[in-house]
Amino acid sequence: VGAIAAATSQVTEVPTDAASTAAVYQEHYARLVRLAFLMIGSQTAAEELVQDAFVKLQQRWRTVRDPAGYVTATVANGARSHLRRRRVEARWLGAERAAREGRDEASQPGPDPVWDTLGRLPRKQRVALVLRYHADQPDEEIAATLGVRPATVRSLIHRGLATLREETRDED
Amino acid sequence: MRTEDRLRQTLNEQAADVDVTPPPWAVVRGRARRSSMRRRAAVGVAGVLALAVGGMTVAGFNSGATRRVTTPPGGEATASRPSPTTSGPAASAPATPPAPSFGSTAPASVPPSGHAQLTSVDVAHHDGFDRVVFRFGSTGTGLPGYSIGFARGPLYHDASGAPVALEGSVAIVVKMVYATGGGTYHGPTTITPGLPSVLQLTQTGDFEGYLIWAIGLRAQAPFRVSALGGPDRIVIDIATP
Numbered sequence: 001v002g003a004i005a006a007a008t009s010q011v012t013e014v015p016t017d018a019a020s021t022a023a024v025y026q027e028h029y030a031r032l033v034r035l036a037f038l039m040i041g042s043q044t045a046a047e048e049l050v051q052d053a054f055v056k057l058q059q060r061w062r063t064v065r066d067p068a069g070y071v072t073a074t075v076a077n078g079a080r081s082h083l084r085r086r087r088v089e090a091r092w093l094g095a096e097r098a099a100r101e102g103r104d105e106a107s108q109p110g111p112d113p114v115w116d117t118l119g120r121l122p123r124k125q126r127v128a129l130v131l132r133y134h135a136d137q138p139d140e141e142i143a144a145t146l147g148v149r150p151a152t153v154r155s156l157i158h159r160g161l162a163t164l165r166e167e168t169r170d171e172d
Numbered sequence: 173m174r175t176e177d178r179l180r181q182t183l184n185e186q187a188a189d190v191d192v193t194p195p196p197w198a199v200v201r202g203r204a205r206r207s208s209m210r211r212r213a214a215v216g217v218a219g220v221l222a223l224a225v226g227g228m229t230v231a232g233f234n235s236g237a238t239r240r241v242t243t244p245p246g247g248e249a250t251a252s253r254p255s256p257t258t259s260g261p262a263a264s265a266p267a268t269p270p271a272p273s274f275g276s277t278a279p280a281s282v283p284p285s286g287h288a289q290l291t292s293v294d295v296a297h298h299d300g301f302d303r304v305v306f307r308f309g310s311t312g313t314g315l316p317g318y319s320i321g322f323a324r325g326p327l328y329h330d331a332s333g334a335p336v337a338l339e340g341s342v343a344i345v346v347k348m349v350y351a352t353g354g355g356t357y358h359g360p361t362t363i364t365p366g367l368p369s370v371l372q373l374t375q376t377g378d379f380e381g382y383l384i385w386a387i388g389l390r391a392q393a394p395f396r397v398s399a400l401g402g403p404d405r406i407v408i409d410i411a412t413p
Binding site: 021022025026029030033034035037038043046047051054055085088089092112114115118129130133134161164165168 | 175176178179180182183184185186187190192194195197200368412413
């Protein structure tokens, strides 16, 4: 009986993945939702992405070395998938929706031309720009997240900035 | 102002506008637990045409997307009617069989009483999904049993073995058992709606009680299945991108 009791107590002493994930969650949730929002422009979808990222983190807790980095990368890649799906959807439903609502949403600029232009950039450029200029990540880290070479990241950022410069020139 | 600084400023302003209240961790964790349970359930039935066991599974869209749905012939929706597997000699048996009395050496078998009769196949786009509806006539046995899941290899026509030509990058195979379209289905056996998700449907078999259709999708997408009565129909909703 004593041996069984000892074994049981050993089992309960193992720290749970949930408790550790919860700590990371408390610390980074709000920051990640803001980051995801900047990448995809929808808060509801941003919260979904971030929650999914934490769910993944908990499932892989034992193999993840840098939890904060892992969730950030997961959110960035989730944002890219989201943007890809949304573009496919827009291509299919855009014409129909525009006809129904009698206007083209994209042709109505919002108050901030930089934000508007950011929303029209290719998704990799947008994600790279947000990681660089909001999360202040170095090229190497962005490259690892996007699965490309650092030189490609520099090129993505360069092209993104060039488009921003071009599109917002009139307002200066 | 430099473009970089304008961008930095815009990002900060936009981020500051986001009002975030983290939901309790337990709620998010609940999502994790549910999703892993679904995964385990999916593994349990995947790849098995378990028509003889299990109740009807009707679930919402699942991000896993490779789930397979199986029901016995005459599923939940037809519970009030004697189903093909229990008609015949066994139909009079009580719900809880008594201990067997070993009184006979005669063979035991339960012949099917008939077939579900397909009358129409419809496909249309709805908000967020494409819907495929297999409708069955009142002259048959109502709803057939079915097994619905993504194809795990090339498709071949039932009986002939000829390869199936189907548009799309992946296919959902809809296998209906004790079902036929013979004499009741007069529509085309290949339908090409070209919807956001569903590119083409084709009948790949109507042979020896197995009625099989394949749905060609643009890309793998989550789907959900409902079996409805009055009129009897199997409804497959496939999420659109």
